[in-house]
Amino acid sequence: MKTLVILAWKNIWRHPARSGALLAAAVSGLWAGVLTIGIMNGIHELRMDYLIRNELAHVQVHHPEFLSMGYARHAILEHERIMAWMEKDPRIDSAAPRTLAEGMLHSPVKASGVRIRGIAVDSESRLTNFHDNMVEGQYLSSDGQFPVIMGASLADMHNTQIGERVVLVFDDADYMLTAAAFHVVGLFHSPSKTYDNHTVFVRSRDLAELLAGQTVYHEIAALLYDRNDAQTVTADLAARFPEIDASTWYELSPVLRTLLDIGGFASFFITMVIMLALAFGILNTMLMAIFERIHEIGMLLSIGMARARVFLMVLMESIILTLTGAVAGIILAWISIWHFSRTGINLEMFGRGAQEIGWSKIMPVLDSSGYGMIFLIVVVISISASVYPAIKATRVNPVQAVRERE
Amino acid sequence: MPVVQTEKLSKIYNLDSMPVHALQDVTLSIEKGEFASIVGPSGSGKTTLLNMLGGLDMPSSGSVWVNGRELSGMGDRQRIQFRLWNIGFVFQHYNLIPVFTAWENVSFIMLLQGRDKRAIEHRTNQLLEEVGLGDRKHARPAQLSGGQQQRVAVARALASEPRFILADEPTANLDTKAAMNLLDIMARLNNDKSVTFIFSTHDQRVTQRARRVICMVDGKIVGDERHER
Ligand SMILES: Nc1ncnc2c1ncn2[C@@H]1O[C@H](COP(=O)(O)OP(=O)(O)O)[C@@H](O)[C@H]1O
Numbered sequence: 001m002k003t004l005v006i007l008a009w010k011n012i013w014r015h016p017a018r019s020g021a022l023l024a025a026a027v028s029g030l031w032a033g034v035l036t037i038g039i040m041n042g043i044h045e046l047r048m049d050y051l052i053r054n055e056l057a058h059v060q061v062h063h064p065e066f067l068s069m070g071y072a073r074h075a076i077l078e079h080e081r082i083m084a085w086m087e088k089d090p091r092i093d094s095a096a097p098r099t100l101a102e103g104m105l106h107s108p109v110k111a112s113g114v115r116i117r118g119i120a121v122d123s124e125s126r127l128t129n130f131h132d133n134m135v136e137g138q139y140l141s142s143d144g145q146f147p148v149i150m151g152a153s154l155a156d157m158h159n160t161q162i163g164e165r166v167v168l169v170f171d172d173a174d175y176m177l178t179a180a181a182f183h184v185v186g187l188f189h190s191p192s193k194t195y196d197n198h199t200v201f202v203r204s205r206d207l208a209e210l211l212a213g214q215t216v217y218h219e220i221a222a223l224l225y226d227r228n229d230a231q232t233v234t235a236d237l238a239a240r241f242p243e244i245d246a247s248t249w250y251e252l253s254p255v256l257r258t259l260l261d262i263g264g265f266a267s268f269f270i271t272m273v274i275m276l277a278l279a280f281g282i283l284n285t286m287l288m289a290i291f292e293r294i295h296e297i298g299m300l301l302s303i304g305m306a307r308a309r310v311f312l313m314v315l316m317e318s319i320i321l322t323l324t325g326a327v328a329g330i331i332l333a334w335i336s337i338w339h340f341s342r343t344g345i346n347l348e349m350f351g352r353g354a355q356e357i358g359w360s361k362i363m364p365v366l367d368s369s370g371y372g373m374i375f376l377i378v379v380v381i382s383i384s385a386s387v388y389p390a391i392k393a394t395r396v397n398p399v400q401a402v403r404e405r406e
Numbered sequence: 407m408p409v410v411q412t413e414k415l416s417k418i419y420n421l422d423s424m425p426v427h428a429l430q431d432v433t434l435s436i437e438k439g440e441f442a443s444i445v446g447p448s449g450s451g452k453t454t455l456l457n458m459l460g461g462l463d464m465p466s467s468g469s470v471w472v473n474g475r476e477l478s479g480m481g482d483r484q485r486i487q488f489r490l491w492n493i494g495f496v497f498q499h500y501n502l503i504p505v506f507t508a509w510e511n512v513s514f515i516m517l518l519q520g521r522d523k524r525a526i527e528h529r530t531n532q533l534l535e536e537v538g539l540g541d542r543k544h545a546r547p548a549q550l551s552g553g554q555q556q557r558v559a560v561a562r563a564l565a566s567e568p569r570f571i572l573a574d575e576p577t578a579n580l581d582t583k584a585a586m587n588l589l590d591i592m593a594r595l596n597n598d599k600s601v602t603f604i605f606s607t608h609d610q611r612v613t614q615r616a617r618r619v620i621c622m623v624d625g626k627i628v629g630d631e632r633h634e635r
Pocket residue numbers: 419420421426427428446447448449450451452453454455
């Protein structure tokens with residue numbers, strides 16, 4: 001067995017250029033592929049981070065029917081106790097309660113359907129970075145009467161400017177249609193135009209007053225130090241407060257879920273494409289090597305080398321060559337990812353667009369399961385592509401092979 | 407009991423549906439310790455006969471027995487294993503593994519047999535000394551002359567301790583000096599150690615050295631003489 005490995009290894013170097021070409025293809029293919037996956041993951045991280053830090057947070061609490069029905073009366077009754085619990089929990093960075101309603105925004109020009117988000121200004125600005133999206137005027141504060149901020153594009157559609165008034169219409173807790181005038185104090189511009197066109201922010205206490213005449217919260221969002229704790233925090237909340245529904249960011253955001261799924265699929269796809277290309281390289285190189293060595297293989301079979309050993313010899317030659325290259329490529333990519341995950345890849349070269357939406361630097365990442373999946377694909381495909389040439393080698397007829405050819 | 411024996415051995419190749427009778431009813435018996443040459447013009451069936459004796463090719467009819475065992479009764483895998491333990495081969499070309507040294511080429515066949523490592527080392531050194539290559543152990547085939555390569559092949563063929571060694575035109579690519587040197591070595595091994603050699607040739611110089619000359623024409627044995635040398 002050891003001799004077969006040595007023989008396979010020596011056979012690889014019979015044609016240094018040919019083997020080197022396959023090796024280089026494996027190294028560069030895997031390096032580029034894995035680094036691309038890392039960068040893609042980094043972009044997904046940024047987008048996830050963005051969504052989480054703008055509204056979603058890691059854990060959310062609702063009345064069990066709020067998410068499906070969405071009526072004003074589906075409020076969280078125990079909000080004080082829940083907020084107190086969250087403040088004490090060491091896994092939770094910060095938490096903010098929200099009062100929510102669906103309604104219409106009226107201006108002299110037109111009416112649009114909007115989500116009205118009533119926020120507790122102080123805790124919300126600790127929880128989210130949404131205030132960074134302001135492009136004109138101010139974020140909400142405790143000053144002034146019935147302030148509202150809205151997407152700049154929505155304001156445009158309504159021909160509305162800062163200082164003017166708009167009317168918000170919605171159902172209150174008793175299903176009564178309620179209307180109130182709000183002062184536009186600020187305009188924001190988030191990465192999502194849809195979001196900008198359909199979302200307005202008011203103070204929670206103003207909205208609650210109109211909805212119920214008292215404090216009501218429909219949602220409590222909590223930001224964790226480590227997003228991997230989301231599951232356990234949710235479980236703890238559900239156990240302590242059976243009247244509410246607690247969900248993780250992953251359950252709440254179909255966008256993030258899709259993003260993660262697409263990311264996983266894309267990584268798989270990239271790896272497969274690279275490996276299939278490599279598989280053709282392996283087939284080509286090995287079949288060429290076998291063809292050149294027909295006489296020698298015939299001699300080995302003649303003197304009594306079992307076909308199974310011939311098979312192993314060729315298989316090992318092919319696998320050593322490919323795996324060496326692929327593993328070197330993966331290690332190179334790992335080093336590159338590690339390096340860039342510290343320095344970041346600057347997006348300035350892509351112009352201001354990237355920065356405007358809050359992407360300053362991409363930090364490529366790939367977790368061990370990602371490396372594991374890639375390695376598994378590499379092993380499976382290199383072996384599969386090596387099997388055919390190896391079988392070919394065992395089919396050599398010793399008689400043909402040892403007969404002289406003139 | 408003869409080491410190898412044939413009975414009405416025939417081989418018909420179908421070339422473009424034209425049957426070629428490469429061997430016709432060859433009956434032959436070779437005893438242990440013989441130094442037998444098979445001579446005849448090119449195309450007379452020497453290679454075909456040696457391939458049958460070595461179990462590399464199957465006859466169209468007739469039988470081959472090696473040490474009393476009939477070869478055509480064996481399966482492919484069994485026959486390869488049988489060759490490993492019973493028959494030594496020296497070919498005209500492509501004898502050696504080019505990436506291995508002379509030493510590795512000789513020891514390789516014993517590794518295939520799964521022999522003890524110390525014994526392999528000892529025997530490899532001894533065999534290379536015997537064929538006069540004690541100082542060229544670590545040379546690769548490309549660094550050896552044609553005659554030296556054939557001597558390595560003889561050492562390799564001996565290494566597995568076969569019942570007999572088949573050599574198909576082993577001197578065809580060698581100059582006279584190298585050819586005679588190879589024959590000297592083979593003759594000495596035959597004399598001193600009773601190694602059985604069966605070799606084909608169409609070279610007069612080689613035939614003169616044989617103790618038995620089997621003459622072939624058109625796939626038939628037309629003469630079989632013994633000489634005292
Ligand atoms: N694979 C083959 N297919 C068809 N004919 C063959 C084949 N091998 C050998 N022959 C024919 O069989 C005859 C004997 O060939 P061979 O045994 O090689 O003779 P020698 O070794 O004496 O030169 C020749 O006519 C040759 O052309």
